[in-house]
Amino acid sequence: MAERVEIFEVGPRDGLQNEPRNIPATEKVALIDLLSTAGFRRIEVASFVSPKWVPQMADGAEVLAAIKRVPGVSYAALTPNLRGYAGAKAAKADEIAIFASASEGFSRANLNASIAQSLERFAEVAGAARDDGMRMRGYVSCVTDCPFDGEITPDAVARVVAALRDLGAYEISLGDTIGRGLPERMNVMLGAVLDEMPAEQLAGHFHDTAGRALENVEVALGRGLRVFDGAVGGLGGCPYAPGAAGNVGTEALDAHVRGLGYVTGLDVAVVAQAAQMARELRGAHA
Ligand code: HMG
Ligand code: MG
Numbered sequence: 622m623a624e625r626v627e628i629f630e631v632g633p634r635d636g637l638q639n640e641p642r643n644i645p646a647t648e649k650v651a652l653i654d655l656l657s658t659a660g661f662r663r664i665e666v667a668s669f670v671s672p673k674w675v676p677q678m679a680d681g682a683e684v685l686a687a688i689k690r691v692p693g694v695s696y697a698a699l700t701p702n703l704r705g706y707a708g709a710k711a712a713k714a715d716e717i718a719i720f721a722s723a724s725e726g727f728s729r730a731n732l733n734a735s736i737a738q739s740l741e742r743f744a745e746v747a748g749a750a751r752d753d754g755m756r757m758r759g760y761v762s763c764v765t766d767c768p769f770d771g772e773i774t775p776d777a778v779a780r781v782v783a784a785l786r787d788l789g790a791y792e793i794s795l796g797d798t799i800g801r802g803l804p805e806r807m808n809v810m811l812g813a814v815l816d817e818m819p820a821e822q823l824a825g826h827f828h829d830t831a832g833r834a835l836e837n838v839e840v841a842l843g844r845g846l847r848v849f850d851g852a853v854g855g856l857g858g859c860p861y862a863p864g865a866a867g868n869v870g871t872e873a874l875d876a877h878v879r880g881l882g883y884v885t886g887l888d889v890a891v892v893a894q895a896a897q898m899a900r901e902l903r904g905a906h907a
Contacts, residue, residue, distance in 0.1 A: 626883040627663075627848045628871055629794075629824060630656055632899055633684075634665040634699060635868050636856035638677050640903055646680040648902050650687045655898060656853065657691040659891040665850075667698040667714065669705035675860060685712035697758065701732060706746045716756035718794075719743040721785060723761050723778040726769025727798065731762070731861040740784050747788035759790030760826065764810055765802035768863050772806075775813035783817040792822050794850055797837065799865040800830030807837045811844045820845030827869050829855060834869035835877045842881070849874055853892060854899030872896045 633653050637644055653666050666688065667681030681698060690696065698714040700706045709717050721739050722728040728736045750757045761781045763773050778795070785793050795814065797807070814823065825841040825848070827834035838849055855870030872892050875885050 623882055623884045625847065626842075626878045626885055628661065628874055628885055628887060629663045629665070629848060629850045630659075630661045630853065630871055631665040631826070631850045631868060632656070632852035632854065632856060632871065632895075634668055634678070635850070635859075636852035636854065636899060637902065638668060638675050639858040639860050640677055640856070642903070644677065644902055646683045646687065649680070649684050652853075652895060652898050652902060653684070653688045655891065655895045657689065657694055658888070659895060660885075660887040661694060663695045663697055663716070665697040665699070665718070667709070667712070669698055669708035669712075670701050682708060682712040685714060695756070700746055702742045703745050703749060706749050710753065710755065716758060717746070717750060718758040718760055719746055719785065719788070719790070720760040720762065721781050722763050722767075723773050723781050724763040724767035724770040727763045727767045727862065730769060731859065736781065740788075743785070744788055747790075751789055757788075757790055759785035759788070759793040760796055761785065761793060762796040762798040762859075762862075764795045764797055765806045766797070766799055768799050768865070775810040778810050779813040779817050782814050786818050792824055792848065793818055794824040794826040794848075796826040797828055797834070798859055798862045800828030800834060802827070802833070802837055804833060804836045804840045808840045808844070811841060811846075815844065821847070824848035824850060826850040828858065828865050828867060829869045830864065830866040835873065838869070838874065838877065839881070842878075849878075851875070852899075854896040854903070856899050856903060870896065
């Protein structure tokens, strides 16, 4: 029987957070409602971060209140601190994600904190999540390259992975935040990370600036990873990672892994429709 690969849809969060146009909550909800019918098990739909930092995500509570929740789909939200956690919990997010960086430069730019300070904040969030029985995912950004610090060592990534594991993250998503990771370096990084966390609890989160995200997916598949984050329409980027392009497009990722013989369980026609809708939200009308 064909092996399964899960695509974790992050478009409504990572795809839209970087858009300059103020996208109304109703349009976000329409995209999420369509995505909910595509066969995803997990969709990241909101961030409970400072609206001063990411204005596009300020309406997370409104979005979570308005979506039509499909049983079996987990609706996820990013939480940078306890305040964000309280917001996500009140809005009935099904799971949360904490997001650290393997590089000091990006940690400061994205969270206004050193890696160590950010982990202290995340420990508070993790404690609250544990008490509430809330599922918590972790991200590590800049797993090969940082827009500020340059190349990142595999050891630095493995250390942060271990820290998030110890905080109770059920899965850790490895972010090539600026989409410049070379497959050879991705492979070495994965070797170091796998000493800390098994492949079944790791995911790949590859932005596609240099057009090598799918090659990096293949490297990660070779290392045993079976979960990859994608954004319909390939939208997005991080406002605090200069020059970063969008995530690998879900539709391209789906086609690629199917071509390699994996099953994703996604409805190709619905994913294509959602990709078109996502591009229109941006105003690109591609
Ligand atoms: P700060 O300025 O150091 O914190 O930001 P602060 O405590 O001084 O707060 C500043 C203001 O924000 C205050 O408001 C707080 O109340 C408010 P004021 O008193 O000035 O009116 N505030 C909040 N409001 C709502 N919700 C909250 C919250 N917290 C504070 N949770 C902080 C520190 C962490 C808040 C800020 O740096 C932040 O929000 N950062 C998030 C940046 C972000 O969302 N980046 C994009 C997501 S990460 C990403 O895309 C990478 C990823 O995709 C993986 C990859 O690709 O690698 C996940
Ligand atoms: Mg990202």
